[in-house]
Amino acid sequence: MEPDIASHNEESLDISDETRTLLRRLIQGEQVTGSEPGLTELAALGLAVHNPHDDRWSSADLWHAEQTALAEERAGIAHHLQRMRRLSELHREMRNIESPSGNGIEFLDRIELVNAAIIQAVNSATSRIRTAHPQDRKAETLRKAAESDVKVLRRGVAYQTLYPDTARTRPGEQEWAAMVSEHGAEVRTLATTFERMILVDDKLAVVADHRGEPNRDIAFKVTHPGMVALFHHIYDQQWERAEPWAGGRFLQKAETVTTGRSRRILNKLREGRTLKQIATELSVSLRTVNSDLNKLYEAVGVDTQFALGVWWSSEAATDERKLG
Structure with missing residues (x-):
């Protein structure tokens, strides 16, 4: 009768004294039956072989048993290494797939989703809105924005906006800046490049996608508190370097010496x-x-x-x- 090899703990390489005694007997040429105590351990380690003709067990060739065991271990290691590589590839692939929402970051892959996220956030603002527009905006877009921005300002929400210095030469931005400034918005312009973003309260940020070529039609909606705080820090740095603007063409009145x-x-x-x-x-x-x-x-x-x-x-x- 063969011992139950499958039930043996394959992780254990420490055999009992009883098993060691049996191994010595087998090495010395003795053959035993399957009911011998310790035989299960020896069979699992490949140190005992079964002769089906007389249903007896004897010692295996020790050198062959060692090489076989090592080969099995190496195969197991190779299998696990391959499995680890596949797991890494799988997780890397999953990270590259934009989930609809997770970890406080949502990928907005269409301009309609971007605009909807901005409108919803602005309408729910309670304390402040900070925007940065490094590129020119269409006059029609600005006229519509002015109406909604004034409504937000009348609700008592603080409003800060950054534009490039070139906005001072464009009638659309001049008209928008003059209108919102009259209602308490702070508008500044910056001569150097800056990042496009919209920050609402301390809860949400809509930022441009910086992977590959710039694309105004896709963005990320961020609600992770740490990331939102980081974007406010970046905005502060940009704001500090900018010059106030109330909608006129020039940086300041002629009699002003400082900027x-x-x-x-x-x-x-x-x-x-x-x-x-x-x-x-x-x-x-x-x-x-x-x-x-x-x-x-x-x-x-x-x-x-x-x-x-x-x-x-x-x-x-x-x-x-x-x-x-």
Whole structure:
């Protein structure tokens, strides 16, 4: 009778003293029946072989048994490595498939879905809306947007918008900016490139898809709190570098000496910052900081940072300081 090899614990390689004693007997040439204690373990390890003619068990060729066992282990390892590779490929494939919603990120693969998500978010806003439009917008789109934006502002929702400096030359953006500014919106323009996004409260962000070529018709709707906070941080950096705009063509009135950025530079100089620190904090180059200072030197009629600081702290610059 053959022992039940399948029931043996294949993971165990530590045999009992009783089994070791039986193995010695077999190696010495003894043959045993299938009822012998310890035979199940030896058969599972390939150390005992069955002779069906007389239904007896004897010792296996130990060298052959070792090579067979090692080959089986290597085959098992190869099988598991292949399974691990397939699992990695499967999960990589699944990650590349955009699920409708998961982990606080939803892929919007059509412009209709993008617009619907934005409209729903804007209508549900309770505290603030922040938008960034690096590309020009159609006049018809802006007229429709102005009506809904004014309604949002009348609900007491704070509104901030970023446009490129070139928007100041386009009638559509001029009209839109003037209208929403009258109702309390803050509009700024930026000379450098920035990211397109719409942020609603601290709960939602709609951001452009940056994979491959830019595409205005697809986007991601993000509700993950950590990611939304990151986008607000990016927006803050962009906003800090931008200049206020109320819908006119120019950055400021002719009699104004400073710009928003140069005022921030002057305030940071007064706080004791170095030019390099200021450039880092404003996310601009050191060359840009020096260029702004040179324009101030010429406008104010001084030629040193100290003299410029004296002017900035004087009564003559009171109106400039009030601009913020």
